[in-house]
Amino acid sequence: MDDIKVKINDLTLHYGTNPALKNINMEIPEKMVTAFIGPSGCGKSTFLRTLNRMNDLIDNVKIDGEVIIDGLNIYNKDIDVVNLRKKVGMIFQKSNPFAKSVYDNVAFGPRINGISQRNKLDEIVEYSLKQAAIWDEVKGRLHNSALSLSGGQQQRLCIARTLAVNPDIILMDEPASALDPISTSKIEELIHELKQQYTIIIVTHNMQQAARTSDFTAFFYLGELVEFNKTEVMFSNPAKRQTEDYISGRFG
Amino acid sequence: MNRNLKDKMVESLTGISVLLIIFIIVSILAVTIAGGWPNLNWTFLSEFPKDGMTKGGIFPAIVGTAVMTLIMAVAAVPFGVITAIYLAEYASEKSVIAKSIRFAVKTLAVVPSIIFGLFGLGFFIGFIGKNIDGIFNGGELKWGQPNILWASLTMALLTLPVVIVSVEEAIRTIPADMREASLALGATKWQTIRKVVIPGSVSGILTGTILAISRGAGEVAPILFTGAAYFLSDLPHSLSDQFMSLGYHIYIMSTQSSNVDATLPIQFATTLVLLLLTFSLNGIAVTLRYRIRKRAK
Amino acid sequence: MDSKLERSMNKELKSAKEVVSFNKRKFRFSDWFAEKVIKTVAFLSIAVVILIFIFVFREAFPIFKMDKNEAVSTELLVQESYGGAETANEPVKTTDTQVDNSNKVQTTGEKPSSTLFSKTWMPVSDNPRYGIWPLFLGTLKVTIISLLFAAPISILAAIYTAMFAKPRIREVIKPVIELLAGFPSVVIGFFALMVMATVFQSIFGYASRLNAFVGGIAMGLAAIPIIYTLTEDALTAVPRTYTEASLGLGASRRQTAFYVVLPAAVPGIFAAVVLGIGRIFGETMIALMATGNAAMISINPFDSVRTLSATIGAEMAEVVFGDTHYSVLFLIGSLLFIFTFALNALAEFYFRNLVIRRYQSKK
Ligand SMILES: Nc1ncnc2c1ncn2[C@@H]1O[C@H](COP(=O)(O)OP(=O)(O)OP(=O)(O)O)[C@@H](O)[C@H]1O
Ligand SMILES: [Mg+2]
Numbered sequence: 001m002d003d004i005k006v007k008i009n010d011l012t013l014h015y016g017t018n019p020a021l022k023n024i025n026m027e028i029p030e031k032m033v034t035a036f037i038g039p040s041g042c043g044k045s046t047f048l049r050t051l052n053r054m055n056d057l058i059d060n061v062k063i064d065g066e067v068i069i070d071g072l073n074i075y076n077k078d079i080d081v082v083n084l085r086k087k088v089g090m091i092f093q094k095s096n097p098f099a100k101s102v103y104d105n106v107a108f109g110p111r112i113n114g115i116s117q118r119n120k121l122d123e124i125v126e127y128s129l130k131q132a133a134i135w136d137e138v139k140g141r142l143h144n145s146a147l148s149l150s151g152g153q154q155q156r157l158c159i160a161r162t163l164a165v166n167p168d169i170i171l172m173d174e175p176a177s178a179l180d181p182i183s184t185s186k187i188e189e190l191i192h193e194l195k196q197q198y199t200i201i202i203v204t205h206n207m208q209q210a211a212r213t214s215d216f217t218a219f220f221y222l223g224e225l226v227e228f229n230k231t232e233v234m235f236s237n238p239a240k241r242q243t244e245d246y247i248s249g250r251f252g
Numbered sequence: 253m254n255r256n257l258k259d260k261m262v263e264s265l266t267g268i269s270v271l272l273i274i275f276i277i278v279s280i281l282a283v284t285i286a287g288g289w290p291n292l293n294w295t296f297l298s299e300f301p302k303d304g305m306t307k308g309g310i311f312p313a314i315v316g317t318a319v320m321t322l323i324m325a326v327a328a329v330p331f332g333v334i335t336a337i338y339l340a341e342y343a344s345e346k347s348v349i350a351k352s353i354r355f356a357v358k359t360l361a362v363v364p365s366i367i368f369g370l371f372g373l374g375f376f377i378g379f380i381g382k383n384i385d386g387i388f389n390g391g392e393l394k395w396g397q398p399n400i401l402w403a404s405l406t407m408a409l410l411t412l413p414v415v416i417v418s419v420e421e422a423i424r425t426i427p428a429d430m431r432e433a434s435l436a437l438g439a440t441k442w443q444t445i446r447k448v449v450i451p452g453s454v455s456g457i458l459t460g461t462i463l464a465i466s467r468g469a470g471e472v473a474p475i476l477f478t479g480a481a482y483f484l485s486d487l488p489h490s491l492s493d494q495f496m497s498l499g500y501h502i503y504i505m506s507t508q509s510s511n512v513d514a515t516l517p518i519q520f521a522t523t524l525v526l527l528l529l530t531f532s533l534n535g536i537a538v539t540l541r542y543r544i545r546k547r548a549k
Numbered sequence: 550m551d552s553k554l555e556r557s558m559n560k561e562l563k564s565a566k567e568v569v570s571f572n573k574r575k576f577r578f579s580d581w582f583a584e585k586v587i588k589t590v591a592f593l594s595i596a597v598v599i600l601i602f603i604f605v606f607r608e609a610f611p612i613f614k615m616d617k618n619e620a621v622s623t624e625l626l627v628q629e630s631y632g633g634a635e636t637a638n639e640p641v642k643t644t645d646t647q648v649d650n651s652n653k654v655q656t657t658g659e660k661p662s663s664t665l666f667s668k669t670w671m672p673v674s675d676n677p678r679y680g681i682w683p684l685f686l687g688t689l690k691v692t693i694i695s696l697l698f699a700a701p702i703s704i705l706a707a708i709y710t711a712m713f714a715k716p717r718i719r720e721v722i723k724p725v726i727e728l729l730a731g732f733p734s735v736v737i738g739f740f741a742l743m744v745m746a747t748v749f750q751s752i753f754g755y756a757s758r759l760n761a762f763v764g765g766i767a768m769g770l771a772a773i774p775i776i777y778t779l780t781e782d783a784l785t786a787v788p789r790t791y792t793e794a795s796l797g798l799g800a801s802r803r804q805t806a807f808y809v810v811l812p813a814a815v816p817g818i819f820a821a822v823v824l825g826i827g828r829i830f831g832e833t834m835i836a837l838m839a840t841g842n843a844a845m846i847s848i849n850p851f852d853s854v855r856t857l858s859a860t861i862g863a864e865m866a867e868v869v870f871g872d873t874h875y876s877v878l879f880l881i882g883s884l885l886f887i888f889t890f891a892l893n894a895l896a897e898f899y900f901r902n903l904v905i906r907r908y909q910s911k912k
Contacts, residue, residue, distance in 0.1 A: 052436065054432065054435070054436065057431075057432070057435070059344060059345075072571070072572050074571070078573055078574045079571055079572070079574065080570075080571040080572075080573060080574045080575050081571070082438055082439075082440050082571075082575070082577075083438065083569050083570060083571040083575065084571040085435060085436055085437070085438045086437070086438030086569045086571075087569055087571060089436065089437070090432075090436040092429060092432065092433070092436075094429060096427075096429040096430060096432070096433045097433075098430065098433065098434075098448065099452070108434070108437060108439075108447070109437045109438065109439075112437070112438065112439045112440075112443045112447070113438070158433070161433075161437065162436075162437065165437050165438055166569075255801065256801075258803065259801045259802065259803040259804075262803045262807070263709070263713050263802070263803060265705060266705045266706065266708045266709035266712075266713060267709050267713070268705075269701075269702045269703075269705035269706040269709065270705075270706045270709050270710065270714075270722055270726070272702060272706075273702065273703075273706055273726050273729065273773060273777070274722075274725055274726070276729075276770060277725065277726075277728055277729055279740075279744070280732065280736070280737070280740045283740060283743070283744050284736070284740070287743075331590055331593055334586070334587050334590040334591065335590060335591045335593065335594060337587055338587045338588060338590070338591035339591070342584065342587060342588065342591075343591075352595055353591055353592070353594055353595060355894075355897060356594040356595040356597070356598045357594045358893060358897060359598050359890060359893055360594060360597060360598060362824060362827050362828070362889055362892070362893045363601065363831070363886060363889055363890070364827075364830070364831020364832070364833065364858055364885055364886075364889055365831070365833060366831065366833040366858045366861050366862055366882070366885070367601065367605065367831070367882055367885060367886050367889075368601075369861075369862075369865070370604075370605050370608070370861065370865070370878075370879060370882040371600070371601045371604055371605060373608075373865065374604040374605060374607065374608045374879065375600060375604040378604075378608070378870070379604065409597055412593075412594065412597070413594075416594070438569075440577055440579075440580045441580060441584075442577075442579055442580040442583040442584070443580075445583070466731065469733075470731075470732075470733025470734070470735065470736070471733065471734075472733070472734070472735045472833075472834050473734075473833040473834055473858075473862055476833075476862055476865065476866060477865045477866045499733055499735040499834075500735075502735050502736070502739055503735055503738070503834060503837070503838065506739055506742055506743070506838065507742070507837070507838055519739065519743075520743075523736055523739050526733060526735070526736060527732070527733075527736055530731055530732075530733055531728075531731060534728075534731040538724065
């Protein structure tokens with residue numbers, strides 16, 4: 001099998017006393033697209049957010065088990081969460097550009113990393129926007145407000161902003177669920193491009209999207225990982241009845 | 253009694269209460285404007301009082317109020333903003349510390365303003381000022397007496413809750429996903445506060461500052477014995493000088509002067525100036541706040 | 550993508566990649582420092598409350614010490630320094646002297662603190678007496694008058710705003726009434742002095758122009774926005790389902806307001822009134838300007854009164870730093886502080902918990 005980028009061992013998560021993730025074991029391969037699917041409320045977002053420790057921001061979350069990235073358990077006591085998040089970037093369901101210019105949005109990450117020379121920033125901004133396939137659309141208005149872009153452009157801007165920090169892993173939580181079909185297909189193409197360089201994990205409700213974009217698919221149900229396999233196998237010949245029912249749209 | 257009739261009567265009674273309050277507000281405004289407007293002109297605003305304060309203008313009182321509230325804002329705003337940041341960004345809702353700070357802020361908001369005056373007298377003048385004089389001035393009285401600095405600082409404590417409440421409200425309207433976006437890019441908490449939270453709450457900070465200035469301009473009790481003076485022939489030149497203030501001027505002219513009737517026009521005009529000042533400041537603040545709340549929805 | 554840029558970027562990124570490792574927690578000075586500063590500064594509010602406690606009490610404390618040493622003699626030195634602080638209203642002067650005369654007879658050489666509970670406030674005389682009863686009872690009288698005026702009118706107005714007014718009218722009423730909160734108290738005091746005193750005198754025909762009644766109503770104006778706003782909040786916080794259920798059962802708006810919403814909001818309204826009391830109790834400028842400032846015990850609402858806070862405001866500027874009179878004024882300040890602190894604590898903890906419990910239990 002391919003190289004493993006993220007290894008999850010016996011991961012359990014509670015919100016207060018409610019278990020949201022139960023005993024998850026999983027190996028996510030490097031430079032591949034892994035899709036998380038499952039009915040609403042089954043814990044996909046929760047799981048995704050354990051991978052860059054975004055859940056730390058919520059009170060009352062209790063996490064047991066291990067998430068090993070590049071051989072390090074990110075729940076170790078002396079892990080540097082700030083640097084971890086630079087390595088594991090995240091794209092949210094609702095695009096959330098800052099109320100700043102396009103340029104300042106992309107330059108945000110480099111700047112907090114101490115890069116301040118104008119030409120260097122220019123280069124990174126241009127490169128990231130090109131990587132996110134939005135350069136041609138915004139190069140004429142880099143200094144306009146990011147909020148003036150269309151929804152799809154905003155989401156690709158958010159991707160560019162994440163790329164500018166140069167992560168290894170990119171987590172995407174339903175990145176296209178709020179977008180029209182054309183914008184969605186642009187994002188999907190982009191994901192295809194990006195997996196040359198990045199390990200991508202994407203949550204989606206759209207079965208076609210999972211089938212089209214991902215190499216591996218994981219199906220979650222009620223906080224448990226029901227099945228995890230190559231996407232072709234999952235969609236053609238699922239091992240579990242629940243998976244088959246879900247994929248074929250019989251529930252959820 | 254017929255239910256419909258009773259409904260009507262009760263509803264009218266509540267409605268009348270509203271009208272009565274509005275009537276009072278309108279009366280105060282009308283009386284002040286009617287009494288003050290004829291005497292309100294440029295000379296009145298730009299001249300010193302003359303002839304034992306029976307003639308002339310209120311220039312030093314305007315300047316004194318402006319300078320006092322400015323020093324007050326310089327002291328209150330940074331502390332207020334930082335406290336608000338603590339409450340909104342660092343404290344967990346349930347922590348004892350956060351609860352104590354909140355309670356302290358509420359206490360400061362309800363402590364009578366005269367108590368702040370006493371505190372200013374006992375602490376700033378009697379303790380800090382006296383000690384500064386003892387240590388640096390060889391006991392010569394300079395800081396151990398009322399002045400504009402102590403009055404401003406006293407007023408700053410009084411207006412601290414105003415700033416804290418406005419800024420915290422504004423910070424809380426910043427959507428969580430803005431913070432998440434920043435943190436997910438590997439920004440530290442402080443970087444997130446500096447680059448996302450503070451820029452996003454500028455209008456709240458402005459609102460708090462304006463409300464504090466408006467409140468400070470109108471309060472008299474805290475400066476009664478911490479720095480305000482009846483009459484000064486000169487503007488304050490240093491922080492250790494006393495100052496004249498609009499509110500104090502109204503109080504003195506209407507209750508302590510030997511010929512209250514002769515100075516009525518001055519009293520009304522001064523009241524009108526103070527009212528216009530606090531109203532326009534409040535008006536700006538309310539508009540800003542309204543815009544912040546709209547953003548929250 | 551143009552390859553030159555890509556190559557140079559790859560070099561750039563590679564070097565960046567080496568920097569970013571998360572195996573060891575990094576110490577970041579600016580974060581550490583900012584957090585320390587923020588946490589320290591946040592304590593300022595607590596520190597100020599404690600300092601107010603300490604310094605107001607500290608200045609009041611000598612009065613008990615003087616007691617032990619019987620150090621009364623210094624009083625004689627300061628009697629002349631007082632005097633200018635009385636307000637210029639003639640009726641007040643007469644009542645003041647009346648009080649003075651009636652008490653001069655019985656007092657000689659008492660310890661300052663033992664006069665605290667006497668019935669005479671006469672701080673400037675050969676035998677100063679610091680009886681705070683007339684001040685306390687006067688404050689109580691004004692507060693009751695004030696509350697009898699402000700509480701019903703504010704609560705009724707709040708009921709109208711929350712229950713009967715159409716949304717568009719509501720949007721207007723609320724900010725207009727809240728305008729009243731923006732009136733400096735010296736402006737309200739001035740209005741009371743110039744207009745209300747005259748108007749009320751012509752209606753009721755009482756003797757002294759400035760009195761507890763005028764002062765009470767004027768101070769009520771300062772309390773109205775507080776009671777109104779908090780009551781309105783309490784009423785609108787009552788879950789909609791209550792209202793809808795009641796209206797659905799065929800109750801009228803009035804019945805719903807008084808039998809369903811109002812009872813549910815009672816703790817919140819109490820808290821509003823309690824905070825209103827605190828405001829009235831501590832109000833200084835209006836009291837100074839509109840109550841007449843005569844320290845006498847009477848239950849006639851049309852007699853002049855001298856409130857606790859007005860006494861501080863009028864006399865503090867004239868006393869000698871550190872003498873008995875000074876300490877007594879601080880003692881009065883301490884009483885005011887404790888009282889408002891207690892009211893705030895009551896509103897905050899007792900009534901708020903009641904509100905919370907009420908809605909939780911009925912959920
Ligand atoms: N902050 C939170 N506090 C408490 N419970 C939460 C929190 N966030 C999520 N949950 C609960 O955890 C469970 C999993 O939620 P999660 O958002 O991960 O589901 P999801 O699979 O992403 O759903 P969707 O497809 O609707 O986005 C749900 O039952 C949800 O109610
Ligand atoms: Mg989700």
